[in-house]
Amino acid sequence: xxxxxxxSAEVQVSDLLAAVIALADxxxxxxxxxxxxxxxxxMLEEDLALPNMALDMLGQARALYSYAAELEGxxxxxxxxxxxxxxxxxxxxxxxxxxxxDFAHTMLRQFYxxxxxxxxxxxxxxxxxxxxxxxxxxxxxxxxYHVRHAGEWVIRLGDGTEESAKRMxxxxxxxxxxxxxxxxxEDVDFAVVPNRAGMRARWEATVGHVFREARxxxxxxxFPLSGGREGRxxxxxxxxxxxxxxxxxxxxxxTW
Amino acid sequence: MAARVKAxxxxxxxxxxAAAVPDPEIPCVTVEDxxxxxxxxxxxxxxxxxxxxxxxxxxxxxxxxxAVETAIREAGFDVRVERVLSPAWSTDWxxxxxxxxLRAFGITPPAxxxxxxxxxxxxxxxxxxxxxxxxxxxxxxxxTPCKAHYRCLACAEPFDYFKCL
Numbered sequence: 001x002x003x004x005x006x007x008s009a010e011v012q013v014s015d016l017l018a019a020v021i022a023l024a025d026x027x028x029x030x031x032x033x034x035x036x037x038x039x040x041x042x043m044l045e046e047d048l049a050l051p052n053m054a055l056d057m058l059g060q061a062r063a064l065y066s067y068a069a070e071l072e073g074x075x076x077x078x079x080x081x082x083x084x085x086x087x088x089x090x091x092x093x094x095x096x097x098x099x100x101x102d103f104a105h106t107m108l109r110q111f112y113x114x115x116x117x118x119x120x121x122x123x124x125x126x127x128x129x130x131x132x133x134x135x136x137x138x139x140x141x142x143x144x145y146h147v148r149h150a151g152e153w154v155i156r157l158g159d160g161t162e163e164s165a166k167r168m169x170x171x172x173x174x175x176x177x178x179x180x181x182x183x184x185x186e187d188v189d190f191a192v193v194p195n196r197a198g199m200r201a202r203w204e205a206t207v208g209h210v211f212r213e214a215r216x217x218x219x220x221x222x223f224p225l226s227g228g229r230e231g232r233x234x235x236x237x238x239x240x241x242x243x244x245x246x247x248x249x250x251x252x253x254x255t256w
Numbered sequence: 257m258a259a260r261v262k263a264x265x266x267x268x269x270x271x272x273x274a275a276a277v278p279d280p281e282i283p284c285v286t287v288e289d290x291x292x293x294x295x296x297x298x299x300x301x302x303x304x305x306x307x308x309x310x311x312x313x314x315x316x317x318x319x320x321x322x323a324v325e326t327a328i329r330e331a332g333f334d335v336r337v338e339r340v341l342s343p344a345w346s347t348d349w350x351x352x353x354x355x356x357x358l359r360a361f362g363i364t365p366p367a368x369x370x371x372x373x374x375x376x377x378x379x380x381x382x383x384x385x386x387x388x389x390x391x392x393x394x395x396x397x398x399x400t401p402c403k404a405h406y407r408c409l410a411c412a413e414p415f416d417y418f419k420c421l
Contacts, residue, residue: 045395045405052397059313063341118373130342137344138312141421144373149396152375206373213375 012189017071018091019186019193020132021081022229024064025092028082029237030113031057032244033100042103049149053110056142063135083248087241088231095178097228097237104157104164104171111150112175115206116182116199118143123194132192151210158214165215172211173219180224263298266333270303271296273331280319281400284361287320291349294340302334308345311401311421347421358418359384363403366420381417383408393417 034054041047065078096113100106121143124136157164185197211218227233247254274296275288287293287307294306305324309317321337328335347366350358355365364384382389388410395405403416 045397048395048399048405049397052401055313055315055401056311057313059309059311063312134342134344135312138309138341141344141346142311145396145419147373148375151373155375210375 013071015186015188016129016192017068019188020064020068020071022091022093022186023193024061024068024081025090026096026113027057027061027064028244029090029092029240030096030109031055031061032240033096033098034106034110036100037106046103050106053146053149056139056146060135060139060142063138067131067135079248083245087233087237090228090233090237090241091231092228092233093178093181094225094228094234095175095182097233097240098175098178099236101171101174102167103153104167105175107150107153107157108168108171108175110146111154111210112179112182112207114143114146114150115210116203118147118206119199119202120194120196123199127193128191147206151206154210154216155214158211158216168214169216172216176219177221177223177225180221181226181228184226184229186229267296267298267303269331270298270305270328270333270335273327274303274305274324277320277323277327279316280323281316282358282361282363284357284363285350285354287324289351289354289357291351291354292320292345293324299336302336303328304336304338306338306340308340310345314401316400345421347418350418362413363416363418364406366418368420381406383411383413384415385413386411 031054034050034057037047037050038054039047041050061082062078065081068081069076069078095109098105098109118140121136121140125133125140127133127136154168158168159165160168183196183200183203185195186193190198207218271293274293275286277287279285279287279290290310292308292310294308296303296305298304305328307321307324317339321339325335325337350365358365362384364381367381368379378393380389381391381393383391383406386408388408390409391406392409393404394407394414398405398416402418402421404419405414406417407414
């Protein structure tokens with residue numbers, strides 16, 4: 001399939017590979033963050049919801065890593081790419097690696113991400129790449145549940161009690177500076193991978209709608225925070241990777 | 257000609273064997289009822305069964321593939337199971353018979369589709385026991401990725417709803 005692509009659409013496979021890995025990394029890392037809530041969520045229903053969404057994200061990540069391994073054609077497997085890279089080799093945006101914080105932080109982070117991925121997956125269903133359009137066709141159905149679930153929590157807490165409103169606004173102030181990187185463009189062929197910047201207006205409309213319902217203010221961001229796409233991550237990311245990779249680092253080649 | 261007919265017969269037998277494999281988490285329905293068994297063909301002497309996942313991250317995917325592979329092998333065939341993603345599975349692939357089996361088992365089959373992001377709106381989900389439409393959602397995410405949890409306000413039965421995807 002990699003050969004067909006280079007010949008027919010003159011796509012630089014290395015650019016496509018980078019975009020697929022960045023997308024897979026976003027899903028693996030945010031999925032891992034969600035899974036950290038398992039057994040710790042504030043109520044049983046959320047203890048089911050968060051790992052459920054994590055599973056969707058791991059499934060999407062897995063399909064993308066598996067395709068990346070195929071594109072790369074160097075004999076690495078999806079697991080090698082997911083588990084055996086160093087922190088600098090991960091290309092996820094900084095938003096998804098932010099620590100869970102309180103429930104408001106977790107739900108807002110999820111809402112920001114899902115509200116962006118919904119139009120992104122929708123656009124990718126039209127990709128000229130058959131594998132990516134097939135992955136997107138599945139993901140676009142799953143993401144609708146994530147937008148609704150996380151969006152409802154942002155509204156419920158933002159327009160809730162004095163304490164919940166204060167916490168949700170604190171989450172907005174802390175996380176909003178990281179959203180710029182989520183919608184920043186990549187250097188790829190837009191017939192294959194959607195133009196991220198092109199999704200910005202739809203993302204802002206969804207966020208604006210929910211924030212009005214939630215009585216939340218969008219902060220002015222003087223200095224957007226970025227770096228993850230270039231492999232520069234925050235301190236907390238090292239701890240996340242240490243847990244994520246523990247088994248394969250400690251017992252190389254271990255299988256179930 | 258004789259060999260060709262024989263191959264078709266073998267493919268048909270392979271389909272029957274594969275189609276009868278139950279879902280490991282919802283054993284009242286088979287892979288055929290769920291619409292995840294896409295094709296069974298002969299390639300040389302081997303049966304090739306193609307399956308598609310329900311949810312991308314469904315942990316049952318591997319178990320289902322293994323169960324289909326085992327069933328076909330036990331029927332005396334060489335077998336290969338392949339995963340296909342396109343066209344994407346949706347709950348529209350569940351057969352009418354599958355929907356009835358789910359209901360009889362106590363799981364309400366998928367109802368109406370929603371494509372917008374209408375927050376805090378609820379769809380009508382009828383109770384699988386008493387058919388009352390007076391029900392309430394307890395949790396949007398249930399015991400498996402494909403289900404939500406509901407309660408009937410008429411007969412008090414708690415039940416699973418197979419979410420529309």
